[in-house]
Amino acid sequence: MKMDVLSTRQVATLLGVGEATVKRWADAGEIECFRTPGGHRKFRLRDVTAFVQKRQYQAAGPLPTGGPLGATGLGEEAVRTFEEASLRGDAPALVGQLAGLRLRGHSLAELFDEVAAPALHRIGEKWAQAKLSVAEEHVAAQAVIDAVARSQPLAERPGEPVRPDRGTAIVAAVAGELHDIAARMAACLLRAHGFEVLAPLAQTPARDLADLILRSRAVLVALSSTINPEVAEQVGMSVAAAQQTGGRVVVGGEAMRKARLPEEAKLLRSFRELESESHDAGRKRPRS
Numbered sequence: 001m002k003m004d005v006l007s008t009r010q011v012a013t014l015l016g017v018g019e020a021t022v023k024r025w026a027d028a029g030e031i032e033c034f035r036t037p038g039g040h041r042k043f044r045l046r047d048v049t050a051f052v053q054k055r056q057y058q059a060a061g062p063l064p065t066g067g068p069l070g071a072t073g074l075g076e077e078a079v080r081t082f083e084e085a086s087l088r089g090d091a092p093a094l095v096g097q098l099a100g101l102r103l104r105g106h107s108l109a110e111l112f113d114e115v116a117a118p119a120l121h122r123i124g125e126k127w128a129q130a131k132l133s134v135a136e137e138h139v140a141a142q143a144v145i146d147a148v149a150r151s152q153p154l155a156e157r158p159g160e161p162v163r164p165d166r167g168t169a170i171v172a173a174v175a176g177e178l179h180d181i182a183a184r185m186a187a188c189l190l191r192a193h194g195f196e197v198l199a200p201l202a203q204t205p206a207r208d209l210a211d212l213i214l215r216s217r218a219v220l221v222a223l224s225s226t227i228n229p230e231v232a233e234q235v236g237m238s239v240a241a242a243q244q245t246g247g248r249v250v251v252g253g254e255a256m257r258k259a260r261l262p263e264e265a266k267l268l269r270s271f272r273e274l275e276s277e278s279h280d281a282g283r284k285r286p287r288s
């Protein structure tokens with residue numbers, strides 16, 4: 001497996017602490033690191049995961065068992081573990097689980113598709129059956145939002161700082177749509193792929209979105225709709241704006257699947273599809 005190496009900044013983001021704290025932990029030997037010839041600290045993902053597990057890093061409940069190189073993969077157990085930690089509001093445990101699974105070779109896009117989204121779907125089912133209160137559902141959603149923000153380093157190429165040189169991507173949920181966790185996940189992945197991401201997220205009015213596309217000369221626009229299928233006009237405005245900037249529009253979410261969409265808007269069903277799409281969008285990197 002390719003060795004995943006993280007910078008001090010990436011570890012700090014992942015653990016939700018400042019860089020100074022990470023350096024202090026590293027210098028005290030609490031978290032393994034090595035130095036580059038230039039003297040910079042570098043961290044192997046497996047050592048960061050081991051640290052998270054050893055310290056039960058601020059987690060209210062047990063972290064996934066099996067150790068960083070254990071056999072646990074995707075599937076029922078991973079989804080249940082993620083669901084339970086979300087319901088405890090335990091973002092550090094979510095980050096620990098995602099880091100552990102990344103280490104076993106799964107991409108963050110795959111983990112969003114196969115673990116986080118199904119766990120949230122189950123939470124939605126339980127809410128719909130009145131087995132969970134609105135407050136409990138909110139706690140879970142917020143923990144996932146927090147974990148997605150911290151998981152950015154898990155999407156980035158190992159050991160390399162991300163250069164935002166592919167152009168601007170805009171990620172939003174359509175007007176009337178409060179569901180923006182999918183949009184946050186898309187933003188995380190696109191940032192890691194070198195896009196400068198503007199993320200107005202939930203309830204973005206169509207006209208404002210079109211203005212933003214034009215002003216930022218967006219090369220990629222990713223829109224999500226979960227409950228509102230009446231989006232043809234909204235998506236059409238984004239398509240028209242993107243045509244002027246030479247950008248492309250991709251859309252996803254349950255309601256987009258039911259919507260009548262302009263043919264220039266490409267419907268994507270997963271974050272893995274977004275990753276392949278993003279390879280073709282935006283400015284190409286010069287070969288080094």
Ligand code: B12
Binds near residue numbers: 181182183250268271
């Ligand atoms: C968290 C949540 C909320 C939170 C949202 C917080 C936030 N910041 O997002 C809050 C509490 C605000 C909320 C509110 C409501 N919710 Co709600 N909510 C959910 C819940 C539990 C999770 C949503 C989520 O984030 N899913 C995770 C994402 C990642 O999964 P996904 O959207 O399926 O995305 C996948 C693909 O579609 C695709 N994808 C999606 N978008 C995009 C975009 C791009 C670019 C790409 C590439 C891919 C992609 O990628 C993912 C695959 O991995 C769902 C349950 C569910 N089934 O999803 C209910 C759910 C969506 N909510 C529901 C309802 C009814 C509501 C309310 C109407 C409740 C109310 N009476 O007030 C309001 C609506 C408010 C509004 N106007 O939008 C229903 C919708 C039923 C329906 N189809 O009409 C659901 C399904 C619950 C249920 N089982 O009944 N909700």
